[in-house]
Amino acid sequence: MKISYLRELFLFLLLILLQVLLLSRISLFGMATPLIYGYFLLKLPLGRNLFYVIISAFLMGLTIDIFLNTPGMNAAAITLVAMFRKSLMGLFFEKDEFEGFVPGMNNAPAPFVRFTIFTIFIHVTLLFFIESFTLFNMINTLLRIIISGVSSILLIIAIDKLIYRRKNSEQS
Amino acid sequence: MRNLFNFIIRNSHWLVAILLVAFSFYLLFAHNSYQRSVYLTSANRVSGWLYAASGNVSSFFLLKKNNRELLERNALLEEELQKWRENADTFTGNDSLSAKAFVVDSSHVLPQFTFIPAEVVNLSFSGVNNFITINKGSKQGIKPDMGVISHRGVVGVVSNVSANFAVVIPVINPKFRLSARLKHSENNGSLSWSGRNIREAEVQELPRHENYSMGDTVITSYSRIFPKNLIIGTVSDLGKSADDNFITVNLELATDFYTLQDVLVIDDRYYEEQKVLEEIMER
Numbered sequence: 001m002k003i004s005y006l007r008e009l010f011l012f013l014l015l016i017l018l019q020v021l022l023l024s025r026i027s028l029f030g031m032a033t034p035l036i037y038g039y040f041l042l043k044l045p046l047g048r049n050l051f052y053v054i055i056s057a058f059l060m061g062l063t064i065d066i067f068l069n070t071p072g073m074n075a076a077a078i079t080l081v082a083m084f085r086k087s088l089m090g091l092f093f094e095k096d097e098f099e100g101f102v103p104g105m106n107n108a109p110a111p112f113v114r115f116t117i118f119t120i121f122i123h124v125t126l127l128f129f130i131e132s133f134t135l136f137n138m139i140n141t142l143l144r145i146i147i148s149g150v151s152s153i154l155l156i157i158a159i160d161k162l163i164y165r166r167k168n169s170e171q172s
Numbered sequence: 173m174r175n176l177f178n179f180i181i182r183n184s185h186w187l188v189a190i191l192l193v194a195f196s197f198y199l200l201f202a203h204n205s206y207q208r209s210v211y212l213t214s215a216n217r218v219s220g221w222l223y224a225a226s227g228n229v230s231s232f233f234l235l236k237k238n239n240r241e242l243l244e245r246n247a248l249l250e251e252e253l254q255k256w257r258e259n260a261d262t263f264t265g266n267d268s269l270s271a272k273a274f275v276v277d278s279s280h281v282l283p284q285f286t287f288i289p290a291e292v293v294n295l296s297f298s299g300v301n302n303f304i305t306i307n308k309g310s311k312q313g314i315k316p317d318m319g320v321i322s323h324r325g326v327v328g329v330v331s332n333v334s335a336n337f338a339v340v341i342p343v344i345n346p347k348f349r350l351s352a353r354l355k356h357s358e359n360n361g362s363l364s365w366s367g368r369n370i371r372e373a374e375v376q377e378l379p380r381h382e383n384y385s386m387g388d389t390v391i392t393s394y395s396r397i398f399p400k401n402l403i404i405g406t407v408s409d410l411g412k413s414a415d416d417n418f419i420t421v422n423l424e425l426a427t428d429f430y431t432l433q434d435v436l437v438i439d440d441r442y443y444e445e446q447k448v449l450e451e452i453m454e455r
Binding site: 050051054055058061062065071072073075076079080082083130 | 186
């Protein structure tokens with residue numbers, strides 16, 4: 001259990017560094033940015049206490065905000081995503097798997113991909129609507145959501161595959 | 173009552189989440205308009221250290237801010253200078269022995285020209301129809317037909333204005349015309365762009381007997397839009413003239429449009445007055 005928390009802390013810091021130092025400086029087609037810090041929520045054990053999930057998500061968003069000078073924006077979006085995480089999980093995973101199960105490409109690829117797509121799209125949609133805070137330039141906002149969403153999902157799946165492969169070779 | 177407590181306890185994570193989201197939105201509204209809070213932004217020590225260690229993206233932002241402050245300061249000084257120049261004109265222009273006694277304290281005289289700093293947000297050099305977009309508009313007091321200069325020389329004239337932006341027709345647009353003269357001479361010519369090179373323009377219709385040499389400064393003369401004696405560029409060579417009675421000189425523009433970033437828009441207090449008066453004559 002302790003090791004699990006340590007691993008989560010490590011992932012938390014790693015994702016913040018990756019997002020702030022690398023990905024937030026990328027502007028795909030001049031309009032969208034990959035957002036991978038939501039990966040943290042995907043890799044928490046399914047049965048993890050909701051307080052823990054919500055508060056850690058909020059801290060994650062707030063830290064990103066502090067670095068990107070956008071107080072509240074990322075925090076609001078990721079906290080809302082954390083609220084809906086449990087109902088989303090119910091859609092894709094068996095209820096009896098919940099307790100300590102960490103979904104990933106290694107143990108449940110298809111549900112994990114679906115779970116990722118839904119979570120990230122909700123996150124990106126919330127974020128960009130909070131950012132623009134208007135329905136004025138809908139097409140532009142939607143385009144940004146799609147580009148950001150797709151690139152984030154591809155990145156997350158690639159990262160997950162990478163970690164899974166390394167673990168496999170360590171075992172063998 | 174107990175039911176209420178039970179309800180609160182059962183759904184407490186929702187409450188926490190809602191509270192956190194509300195707090196986020198509070199932050200969003202309270203701090204995003206401009207970085208009022210130093211506490212939660214990159215000025216904070218940890219992120220400052222991280223940024224210093226990782227690269228100097230944040231220092232670029234600081235540079236930008238410093239630059240803007242300098243530009244504003246520059247505008248202020250330019251205003252002051254214009255005021256002094258006008259004063260100096262009143263001293264030398266009149267037979268001043270008696271007039272000096274009645275000169276009004278200059279701090280009460282509003283300067284004719286004030287300067288609004290702006291940043292270039294878009295430049296088009298693609299074809300013939302060049303234009304520049306700047307990030308100040310009618311909200312900041314920009315109006316069509318205002319002159320635009322950089323710290324090096326003349327840039328252009330504002331043509332269209334929206335609430336927050338303005339489009340400037342630069343010297344390097346075929347539509348642009350301006351009355352110009354050589355610094356040491358009184359003869360006026362007409363400045364226009366030759367359409368070949370964005371570093372070059374030409375002054376046409378200078379009289380045949382005009383003396384000039386390479387490197388002579390070309391400055392503005394009578395113009396409704398620009399103050400007198402602003403630098404436009406320097407003479408580079410003799411150009412082709414359509415008419416034998418006049419000569420054309422090529423000049424190298426003082427403003428480097430490739431690297432143009434910050435400009436000053438000239439607000440002329442008497443522009444409307446002069447325009448109305450002159451239009452009466454034209455009728």
